[in-house]
Amino acid sequence: MATDDGASTTFDSDEVKEMYCEECEKHGDGYTPAVAFCVDCVEYKCVTCQKYHKRQSKTHKIQDSDSMPQDFYFEKCSTHPQQLIKFYCSECSKEACQECKDTEHDKCSDVNHLPTLASGIQKSDDLKDLQQNLDRLSEEIKDTEKLLKAKSEVVDKQEEKATEICKEHADKLIETYIQQHQDLIDDFDKKMEETIARLKKERLELVQVLSEKERMFKNKITKAETVMKDEVVGTNTEFKVIKSEHLNLVGNLKVLTADLEQAQKLGQNSKLFIKLKSTKQLCENLHRNIEQIQQVSIQHYKFKTLNIQPTEQALESVTRLFTFKNVSAIERRVVFNFDINSHIDFISSSLVLSEQTLLTLDWNKCSLAIHKLGISYANCMNDTKFDSSPCDITKVSDYKVAVTFPNEKMIRMITFSEDMKGLDITDIPVNGNCTGIAYRNPYLVVSYWNPASVKILSMSGEVVKTFDKDDNGKKLFIEPWGLIVSPDNTMTYVSDVDKHTVTCLTFDGKVKAVYKDDQLRTPRQLAVDEYGSVYVCGLDSENIHQLSSDLTKVKILVDKSHGLDKPMSVAYCPNTKRLFVGMRNKIKVFHVSLE
Known part of the structure; x- marks a missing residue:
């Protein structure tokens, strides 16, 4: 905030913290430094406003500039941009401005002044417990990354092996199928010597028909390969989802941890209080995710090629070339x-x-x-x-x-x-x-x-x-x-x-x-x-x-x-x-x- 007539500007990161008179701001009288704090009204007052306030509210408790809360929180309310966030509702676990307090939290029984509530946070057990929890969680993350790597290697190896067997068998079938046709062509060439004129046209037609059949057979083999690869990749979906969720949670934790350390380093207790609550919740989510990773089992499966007779009729009539069978029952x-x-x-x-x-x-x-x-x-x-x-x-x-x-x-x-x-x-x-x-x-x-x-x-x-x-x-x-x-x-x-x-x-x-x-x-x-x-x-x-x-x-x-x-x-x-x-x-x- 900035004061009139060249007064100093104050932000969260400034070394000098100076609160302004909230009464003057509400009435459009500019930004005047606060010298007192009314505990009953929860408002900072300048010299002039405090003078009149004492006359109007003689029973209110007043704190002077030495005893009033000094940890100022200058964030504005997202719902009421003209209002400062001054309160924290422990019942709803949400911060609030004066207007939010009077409307959304009017029935809440535990709404307190944020700077007052956060005054002892630096030495609080919650902060110590969170820091200890973060240290433990850091070790768990390292162990979990090793577990993820080990399980990922099993999944990758299975997929690689299935793909390799599929491709090898498909190539062999295509080779056998083409060789069947080549044998037909070679046999036909021997007969051409006797009736070369008549058979030239027939040979050309036969080659065209067989080429089209080869194309269709290759397409069928390729389609069968694609279907089977999709089935293989689709296995262990649950594990992959949990893995992705873990990576997202770890990324979010790094950001919140950095914010927490910055707020602690700069002595921004109110901001530290908010980040503490958010980080604790994320830690709980990450703990649950780690338990899921430890409990989830890799789905093992057997991949086999079917025993198909290498004849043209059998190869053309076959509809399935491979078997993909899970070891356990599939729901x-x-x-x-x-x-x-x-x-x-x-x-x-x-x-x-x-x-x-x-x-x-x-x-x-x-x-x-x-x-x-x-x-x-x-x-x-x-x-x-x-x-x-x-x-x-x-x-x-x-x-x-x-x-x-x-x-x-x-x-x-x-x-x-x-x-x-x-x-x-x-x-x-x-x-x-x-x-x-x-x-x-x-x-x-x-x-x-x-x-x-x-x-x-x-x-x-x-x-x-x-x-x-x-x-x-x-x-x-x-x-x-x-x-x-x-x-x-x-x-x-x-x-x-x-x-x-x-x-x-x-x-x-x-x-x-x-x-x-x-x-x-x-x-x-x-x-x-x-x-x-x-x-x-x-x-x-x-x-x-x-x-x-x-x-x-x-x-x-x-x-x-x-x-x-x-x-x-x-x-x-x-x-x-x-x-x-x-x-x-x-x-x-x-x-x-x-x-």
């Missing part, structure tokens, strides 16, 4: 995409036939609906009616499905045309009320509620195996309903709506595991993803459970909070990572990703 999370509402009354089962096509069975309407899928919508393309209620559906090939009709004791093989408009139906009678169904080439796996069993059928309906009792002769099921086969075709998962269980069977009928949980009631349809995780639809528990391949509970993936209301079916699309949950009058579509 999923879902994000709601959209609802499918059209022509739905009572969904008993659903099936993802392709990325663009979803099939649903409606028990009440005795129908099969074909839905065309978009990014954020679904349209019903066709609706086929039946004489009785369909129960479950499974994919046999790109345009062929099998559907169970328990009341008719019938399985219907339905073949669609390529435009999904025409269809051909073949009936397969079965001995029992069939419910769930899954296709395991070249067999059908079918569950029955009467008699309660699971049977392996040939494609003509002949019973190959029957599973209804365990090794001890006890009944396996009471009312088996949903049924799904693992991606590797080694396991069959069966839901029992009466026992509230999911049972895992080998293809020979041996029980590998049984899942039962208080939070799963009346399990219906099942789905399985490309990693082997099993999704169970709980009708009465109104949720979707995610299980590992050995039926260990991973988490409840979807529940009432996601809008579920008596869910009866669940289907999964591995290409789009979508989960379709069917209810009485709609289907909810979720996007599934790794945690």
